[in-house]
Amino acid sequence: DWEEYSEILRERMGLDNKMLRRFYDMAKQTPKRVVFSESNHLNMLKAAETCVNEGICYPVLLGNEEKIASIAAENQISLEGVEIVNLRHDREESRRLHYAKLLSEKRSREGYTFQEAAEQMFNRDSFGMMMVESGDADALITGVFGKYLDTINLAKDIIGIREGLNHIGAMHIVNSKRGVLFLADTLFNRHPNSDV
Template identity: 30%
Template sequence: MEVFESLKANLVGKNARIVLPEGEEPRILQATKRLVKETEVIPVLLGNPEKIKIYLEIEGIEDGYEVIDPQHYDKFDEMVAALVERRKGKMSEEDARKVLVEDVNYFGVMLVYLGLVDGMVSGAIHSTASTVRPALQIIKTRPNVTRTSGAFLMVRGTERYLFGDCAININPDAEALAEIAINSAITAKMFGIEPKIAMLSYSTKGSGFGESVDKVVEATKIAHDLRPDLEIDGELQFDAAFVPETAALKAPGSTVAGQANVFIFPGIEAGNIGYKMAERLGGFAAVGPVLQGLNKPVNDLSRGCNADDVYKLTLITAAQAVHQ
């Protein structure tokens, strides 16, 4: 089954509610139309109810979604109090009221934090920092997780792989890299991928040397110690991780080399370049970044996204909410 059809099937009966703070944006509205028609996800749009209703009625959508106007919200005082408490000593009541009125991402994140919705998707017109910062301040990371990371689902036909971290951590140390690998395994399973995790490097099993190689070797050991149940191997060059014939020569006996489906890059430079090369030269669709490690799911769109990207990332966010 195609990956997004599989996600849709797993969401049947769950009624996952996902807030889209940029509710008046045309791409968001087009994605809402599709979500209502094709899935059981309930989009919760922030914005002017009249404008949104008129647009969607013209598109033949009369129900199956919700609209919240941050300027006239009956739980606003409760939200202000919760934000002040969450940001103890860092935000006054006056500041909280101001930010919730002026910044839809803070408003959306507070809906998630209070359990009024199950997740959030933003970033069509906001920067990554504007989307992620409120999530890190308010929702924060899961217990035993020290940082969030960003993974891309790479899809071509029936092929699916996961690349991480291609979006958040610039130069992760060994402990961070191990954590990224473990969280990527969780994300992979959500997509129906049984993870075989390759810790990538320019070296395979000692063929090269340097601080970067040492970091990947150490990260592999840490990940093994933390999650001995996961199939993780490193350090591996990409060809050794992906090509069975190369794996037989460079990493004989490895249960991951030659058959990896989750690729952990040593830093954001390699990760960002790698996923874009796979996308542009290899013909893969890159979906994400999927933010990993948060207590509740919040995901960031590219400002260059289209309605299909919004639709897919909303499905993923709903799946994360159900999976957690």
């Protein structure tokens, strides 16, 4: 059993991390559709390839097929098992308009118009978040190029905060030689209290 052999080697070399392996195992049991919005970045393509090879998710890359294929070919990255959605292509017009309709209806009380939403659907993060919001995807990975706060505000506007909750938070998982550290909330709530 190669999988078992690999685990034993990692353990002997001190590279074993039971918690991360557990996350991987959980992801493998029910792989989700994950949108990679900044798929013209080499690290995103490498991550998508790894996800396919590990069987932990079904990557959906947003962007121009030719550009993505070119970057992948230059770096010997396989795109097999990866879906590419060119949100700017005419074939995606009906989906862009559908997402724009959903978003403009959701934010209509704020004075947000269909035209504004339709224009916003040419933005990769906005389109990807609407994929998640509408159930066409389960998660979105972004943040290589944009500012963190801008991305979070966009997510709050498009996806929103779960009903019954008032705040968002962040947690970093740091894998160190001393073990795994969970750092929360290092980004949003400067003075957290029991409400946060």
